[in-house]
Amino acid sequence: MENKKKNIDxxxxxxxxxxxxxxxxxxxxxxxxxxxxxxxxxxxNVKRVPAKELLHKFK
Structure with a gap:
């Protein structure tokens, strides 16, 4: 059972x-x-964001 949880994780x-x-x-x-x-x-909430702004969040 423990092994199955590890695989899922x-x-x-x-x-x-x-x-x-x-x-x-x-x-x-x-x-x-x-x-x-x-x-x-x-x-x-839905909004439009410049892709450059989102790219900074990945770094």
């Missing part, structure tokens, strides 16, 4: 790393084109 970590990598790549490409991205916050 490892898989979850890999998925989160992949999502982060994909979002960073999207922000880099959008920033190079001087575009905005649409994001949502934890309260459900």
């Amino acid at each position: 490892e898989l979850s970590e890999k998925v989160l790393q992949g999502i982060t990598k994909a979002l960073k790549k999207l922000a880099e490409k959008s920033a190079a084109s001087n575009k905005e991205l649409v994001i949502g916050d934890k309260y459900g």
Whole structure:
């Protein structure tokens, strides 16, 4: 049972790393084109943010 939880935790970590990598790549490409991205916050509010601003949060 402990081994199964460890496997799930490892898989979850890999998925989160992949999502982060994909979002960073999207922000880099959008920033190079001087575009905005649409994001949502934890309260459900949606807003447009310059990709360059988001890219700074990844560093």
